Amino acid sequence: MELKRINNFLVVFIILCSTSFYHFSVLGPVQKVAEFAGIGLIVALILFHIVYDDSKSIPRHFGGPIFLIILSIFTSMAMAIIFRNQSFGQTMMAQKALYFYLFYFLLHQLKVRPVDLEKIFMALGLFFVVLYLVQFILYPKIIFDAYIREARGTIRIYMAGGGYMTIAFFLTVQSFLRTTRIKSLVLVVIIFSIIVLNGGRQTMAIMSLMVVLFVLFDKKVKSKLFLVFLGTVGAFAIFLIFQGIFEALILQSQSDAGKGADYIRIRAANYYLTEFYKTPLAYITGNGAFLADSEYGKMIRQNALVYRFYLGDIGLIGNYIIYGVFFLIGVITINIRTLIIKIESQYIYIRYMFLAVIFSLLTSAAFSQPDYIVLFSCLFYIIDVSKSNLEQNLKTEEDIIKFK
Numbered sequence: 001m002e003l004k005r006i007n008n009f010l011v012v013f014i015i016l017c018s019t020s021f022y023h024f025s026v027l028g029p030v031q032k033v034a035e036f037a038g039i040g041l042i043v044a045l046i047l048f049h050i051v052y053d054d055s056k057s058i059p060r061h062f063g064g065p066i067f068l069i070i071l072s073i074f075t076s077m078a079m080a081i082i083f084r085n086q087s088f089g090q091t092m093m094a095q096k097a098l099y100f101y102l103f104y105f106l107l108h109q110l111k112v113r114p115v116d117l118e119k120i121f122m123a124l125g126l127f128f129v130v131l132y133l134v135q136f137i138l139y140p141k142i143i144f145d146a147y148i149r150e151a152r153g154t155i156r157i158y159m160a161g162g163g164y165m166t167i168a169f170f171l172t173v174q175s176f177l178r179t180t181r182i183k184s185l186v187l188v189v190i191i192f193s194i195i196v197l198n199g200g201r202q203t204m205a206i207m208s209l210m211v212v213l214f215v216l217f218d219k220k221v222k223s224k225l226f227l228v229f230l231g232t233v234g235a236f237a238i239f240l241i242f243q244g245i246f247e248a249l250i251l252q253s254q255s256d257a258g259k260g261a262d263y264i265r266i267r268a269a270n271y272y273l274t275e276f277y278k279t280p281l282a283y284i285t286g287n288g289a290f291l292a293d294s295e296y297g298k299m300i301r302q303n304a305l306v307y308r309f310y311l312g313d314i315g316l317i318g319n320y321i322i323y324g325v326f327f328l329i330g331v332i333t334i335n336i337r338t339l340i341i342k343i344e345s346q347y348i349y350i351r352y353m354f355l356a357v358i359f360s361l362l363t364s365a366a367f368s369q370p371d372y373i374v375l376f377s378c379l380f381y382i383i384d385v386s387k388s389n390l391e392q393n394l395k396t397e398e399d400i401i402k403f404k
Contacts, residue, residue, distance in 0.1 A: 007110040010045070011378075012120060014038045018100055018370040019160040022131060023145040031145070035370055039099045042106050049109035057108050058388040061341055062380040066101050068330035069367075072286060072323040073098050079324075080288020083278045084296040094289035094297070097370040098323075104377035114347070114382045118171060121378075125168025126187075128161045129194055135159070136197065156198055163366070163375040165191055166356070170349040173211055177221045206359045210352045220345060265363070268309035272321045286324025316361040319368050331367045334380070343386040350379050 016022075017038025020031040073095055080086045086094070135144055139155050142148065147158040169191040176184035195203055215221055277283065290297040303309040311318035320328045338354040357366060366372040 004113070004116070007112050008116050008120070010041070010110065011107075011112055011117070012124075014041060014103060015120070015124065015164075015371075015374055017041070018374040022128075022159060022161055025143055025145055035096055035100075038370075038374075039096060039102075042100070042102050046102060046106050046109065049106075053109060055111075058384055060105070060108060061337060061384055061387065062104060062334055065330040065333040065337070066104055068326045068333070069098060069101055069323075072327035072330070075284070075326060076286035076288040076323045078288075079279070079282050079285050080290070080296065083282070084288055084290070084294075086288065086291065086294045086296045090291040090294045091288055094291040094294075097368055097373060098289075100370045100373040101377065103374050104380055107377060107381040108384070112381075114385050117378050117382060121164055121167045121375075122171060124161065124164040125166075125171075125191070128159070128165045129191060131161075132157060132159060132165075132194055132197075154197055156200075160369075160371045163372045165194065167349075167353055167375065167379070169195075169207065170210070170353050170356075173214060173352075174218075174349040177214055177218065202360060202363060206356045209359075210356050213355070214352055218348060264308050265313050268307075268311075269314045269317050271303075271307070271309055272311065272314070272318070276321065282324070284325050286320070286322050286327065289322055312365045313363065315363045315365055316367070318365055323368070327367075331361075334367075334376075335361075338379070338383065341383055341387055342390055343383055344389060347382055347386050350383060353379065 017034045020034040021027055023031055077088075077091045077095065080091045080094070081088055131144070135142075135146075135148070135157055136155055139148065139157075144157075144159055146160070149156055169188065172184045172187040172191065175181065176188055192207065195207060277287070288296075290300050292298075292301065300311065311321065316328070316331060319331070335354060335358050339351060343350065357364070360366075367376070
């Protein structure tokens with residue numbers, strides 16, 4: 001029991017390190033070293049278990065694609081050093097987020113229970129909601145070193161750790177649809193209200209679509225017609241509450257649609273896929289991660305300030321430009337496996353989480369952000385455990401049949 005608590009504490013601490021403790025301004029230097037503390041702890045614990053733990057581990061279905069992503073660290077690093085004049089140390093610092101993929105292997109050694117991980121998801125997801133509301137209410141006073149701006153009729157706050165709010169949303173959606181508990185419905189409405197409050201058009205659309213798909217295709221959902229009616233009423237109520245935000249979103253969408261090929265994300269992708277490359281080899285290896293203080297990083301920042309060409313805005317394309325084809329293959333393989341590996345029904349929410357991730361791949365760089373990498377690693381591990389449980393149950397059933 002004590003070991004279980006220690007392992008759960010280690011997981012929470014590493015998660016907090018991956019968010020740099022939510023970038024609280026008052027923490028100052030602490031948040032700057034948090035990611036390195038998390039990475040160092042992961043490496044130390046992996047080495048400790050390799051030496052002292054000889055217990056059997058369950059199969060790792062995501063080990064192969066994660067090794068491809070780790071390979072991309074080295075190939076892209078060479079390009080940054082040779083063709084971008086960025087030093088070895090600078091490049092090591094710039095790509096530190098990807099080191100968190102090692103957390104997936106550590107979870108297999110810690111053998112944390114999926115139910116404990118789900119409790120952590122819910123706690124951190126709701127904690128994020130509280131932090132978001134505090135910053136929203138206190139604005140323009142800034143308490144987080146986060147990207148915050150006024151746009152689309154609201155205050156847009158981009159804080160680390162939002163992925164835990166997302167997975168908490170899918171957990172509560174699954175709970176409500178299968179049990180119709182009022183408590184779960186209240187949590188769903190609260191979390192979705194934060195999504196609306198942030199003014200993310202794509203996020204709202206994807207989340208709404210996932211809920212519809214869940215209602216239509218999940219066999220354990222009860223009273224589908226009632227839920228459709230309730231969802232319609234709820235959607236109308238949310239629209240009335242946040243009407244100003246929705247009107248601003250509609251105007252922005254109409255403006256973006258009218259730009260066609262001149263839409264800024266299309267222009268950014270075209271530039272980075274053509275003019276940006278210094279050698280054809282980089283189409284395979286990637287150009288390398290950039291550190292803000294290096295000459296390479298200053299060039300990237302100049303593109304953002306002058307032309308508004310943000311690599312983060314072009315999602316997986318931006319990741320490919322930095323890390324190359326091995327990273328791309330690894331991410332695509334991961335997403336396919338999350339959808340095709342058989343899992344127990346209580347973990348179906350993970351499928352909808354990754355369906356949402358897939359729909360947002362062209363605009364989200366989640367697979368290169370430390371907080372999302374740690375969250376994804378937890379979900380990969382739960383899939384592995386669930387797959388192993390199914391196989392073990394099938395084997396037990398076969399043994400019973402043979403005995404009879």
